[in-house]
Amino acid sequence: TNDDLDVCFNLVQDVARKAGEMIREAFKQEKQVSTKSSLADLVTESDKKVEQLIISTVKDKFPTHSFIGEESVGDSCVLTDNATWIIDPIDGTTNFVHRFPYIAVSIALLVQKKTVIGLIYNPILDQMYTARPGQGAYCNGEKLQVTQTQDLGHALVCAEFGSSRDSKVLDSKFRSMRKIIEQAHGIRSLGTATMAMCMVASGKADAYFEMGPHIWDFAAGDLLVREAGGTVVDTTGGPMDLMSRRVLCAGTQELANQIAASLEQLDLQRDDCA
Ligand code: LIP
DSSP states (O other): OHHHHHHHHHHHHHHHHHHHHHHHHHHHSOOOEEESSSTTOEEEHHHHHHHHHHHHHHHHHOTTOEEEETTTOOSOOOOOSSOEEEEEEEEOHHHHHHTOSOOEEEEEEEETTEEEEEEEEETTTTEEEEEOTTSOEEETTEEOOOOOOOOGGGOEEEEOOOSOOOHHHHHHHHHHHHHHHHHSSEEEOOSOHHHHHHHHHTTSSSEEEEESOOHHHHHHHHHHHHHTTOEEEOTTSSBOOTTSSEEEEESSHHHHHHHHHHOOOOOOOOTTOO
């Protein structure tokens, strides 16, 4: 019910602030870093602790809810109709390790596979981005609005290199990046999918695309960009699929279409392994 959602919305902001305190403390200190799928896919003790904090806090209040968390998901994630919290405890772990201040806690709540709450909190810059369907997108209480840029020739585009170091993947990504940079004002790479989507929602960048991130990297950002008036699609330009590991968002559909037409598609293992 809507009352339950109000409770969830307050809870998610409280838990994100608590997580933010943990992250701010750890940010200044030396970190124990381990690698996951590649030498550039990093995880720290803080990623795991923050995720546990978020899951245990929500579970206390809502014991029947489901969770998909970056550090606890395993190899395949299953999204059911049950209320499901999708959590990235620290998006931008590499930035966190290097003290580059673009990192965020990202939490989305899905009910019947539809996103009903999206929250992205950067504890270093103290920016809290939130969105609920039909209610707009906000940063620290200020309403967000995407840009109206339709032409790639006038666009600033965020894009990520990702963590794969496979040479075929890198070649393909560089070909796509080259096609975009030839036509655009510029490309920016922040090291975090969530903050890139916040830039699009805030009208500070015109678009963002990436092939390779996971559902926890863009579930909250997807709602944020749409509620700020933007469009979120698959990198082919087709409908957004949260499990496909491909995302393209822009202030306008025209710009999204132009970018999609310039991208070389990558074959990726879906998050649900379907
Ligand atoms: C990272 C993303 C980044 C992307 C990486 C990775 P993490 O998330 O936000 O934009 O390029 O592939 O997924 O691992 O720091 O949470």
